[in-house]
Amino acid sequence: MKTQTDSILKVSIVGFVLVGSISLISSAVFSALSASAFNASAQPISSGTLSLTYADVGAGFGTAITGIAPGDTVNRFIALTNGGTLAGKDLTLRISAAASNILTTDAAKGLQMSVTGCTVPWTPATGVCSGTTVALLGSTPAPTLIATPQTLVSAVSAGETLNLRIGISLPDATETTTNGVPPVGTVQGLTANITWTFNEVQRTALIVNS
């Protein structure tokens, strides 16, 4: 009986010793040293902005064009500004037409658009650029501009204003109106309601080391 009691006592003592040892080990882990550093003043990190706006120069897009005839070119002028803080790229132009007719569906007989830039603002009354002109888009049929945006400029600086002359032409055509009746497929007396859309994307993303 005594032997059994001694055994129980020994086991209990060994258990207490083991638990005590584990506690000592744990205490040793929790007592490790640490250090940290941080900037005393918070670092501002701000994102850039990308913005396009346009303004009519002269009649611009805000005034209807009436009575355009085959061979006519009507020039309208606008100022397109990349007004954000980010540079842009791949500036494109596309158009949409509220209603379809030959003016906007026929690549040969319908309207054609061109875009020319000027380093200084255009003089709309005379159509004169007193700076340097650059052709940004050659004469392009309306159906093409409706189907596919056309690239005007590959890069636009932040804050840059593009002075644009938009040429709207009706190609030469021969039609004969007989006794007041125009021919089938005439370009006469039609109206196209055009919406002009310019689009750009941000400049190529950068990896900045400084």
Add this chain to the structure above:
Amino acid sequence: MNVAGIVIAGAAMTVVPAQALVSAVITSGEQSITSARWSIVLNGIDGPFSSPPALGNNESRTFTLTNAGTATLASMTLTVSASGDRNIWLCPGNVICNEASSVATASIGETVAVSTTSQVPESPNDVTTWTLRKTSNGGNATFSVNVLVTSNDIAD
């Protein structure tokens, strides 16, 4: 440590390029573009131009050209054909048409064309007058007149 696209490793900081592109769009309001319409109406004043139009003895025929379209016209070509047994003069205006005042003479069986920038009904609703007359009395002449108008200009 990776936090929202910004990697901080030691003292160096690298800004990771955004994956999505920012784009900007500007769209105009609708711009109306209307093409012109060309229409010339010929009216015989003192006689018919319906077939067979003919000039009898001492007859002349005055007709008007009306710009019934919306286009502004720059020039036109008048084509006159004569048949029968007399030649035909074409004169601008409502005049006593003779050799001196004529701008074209169509011989029998001939078609002549004359291009002009005068007596053109330039603006919509403008009306101009022309006269046909046989070159001599007696006999008979039938005629036809065709008008081709042109307009080309560049507007700013």
